[in-house]
Amino acid sequence: MMRITFATAFLILAACGTAVASGDGEATRVGIVPFGYSGSDARWVSDKLYDSLKDIFEDSPEYSFISDGDLEDAFEDLGFNPSDFEYGVPPDFVADAGVALGADMILYGNIAPSGEEFQVLWNVSIPASGNTIKAAPVMVQKNTDPVRALAGSMVNELSELV
Numbered sequence: 001m002m003r004i005t006f007a008t009a010f011l012i013l014a015a016c017g018t019a020v021a022s023g024d025g026e027a028t029r030v031g032i033v034p035f036g037y038s039g040s041d042a043r044w045v046s047d048k049l050y051d052s053l054k055d056i057f058e059d060s061p062e063y064s065f066i067s068d069g070d071l072e073d074a075f076e077d078l079g080f081n082p083s084d085f086e087y088g089v090p091p092d093f094v095a096d097a098g099v100a101l102g103a104d105m106i107l108y109g110n111i112a113p114s115g116e117e118f119q120v121l122w123n124v125s126i127p128a129s130g131n132t133i134k135a136a137p138v139m140v141q142k143n144t145d146p147v148r149a150l151a152g153s154m155v156n157e158l159s160e161l162v
Helices: 002-020 040-059 068-077 082-087 091-101 144-161
Strands: 028-032 063-065 105-114 117-126 131-134 138-140
Touching: 028 040, 028 068, 028 091, 040 063, 040 105, 040 117, 040 144, 068 082, 068 091, 091 105, 091 117, 091 131, 117 144, 138 144
Parallel strands: 028 063, 028 105
Antiparallel strands: 105 117, 117 131, 117 138
């Protein structure tokens, strides 16, 4: 009985691991929805965070970055206007767009002012399973270096979250 339990647990863990992996040695297909924001300063943080994440994913052999044009087309096909990214995106649209794009994961969230800093609420959608993982909120200053550092820590945290 113990062997059956162990074997079942192993198979479940293996199946969960393949939900994110795109195949033997293939790069993980990842997309980024521009983070929702309110106000010009939060927009600046959103834009810098998007650019920094994009640079990391494009430069990494582990990831295959889904272009913003393809992502916007997928959202438009679902009836969501990409100009409304400013307000944030409902999770069901993210998952559906991810499935249409063959994405392994999609990052999205919101940026909100909080005193002198900005709170970054971010999520990882796993389209194949329909799951959304909510990361812990993070605070960041409106400055290029801290936003770049945040992007790097987010990418590093992906392996722990997924």
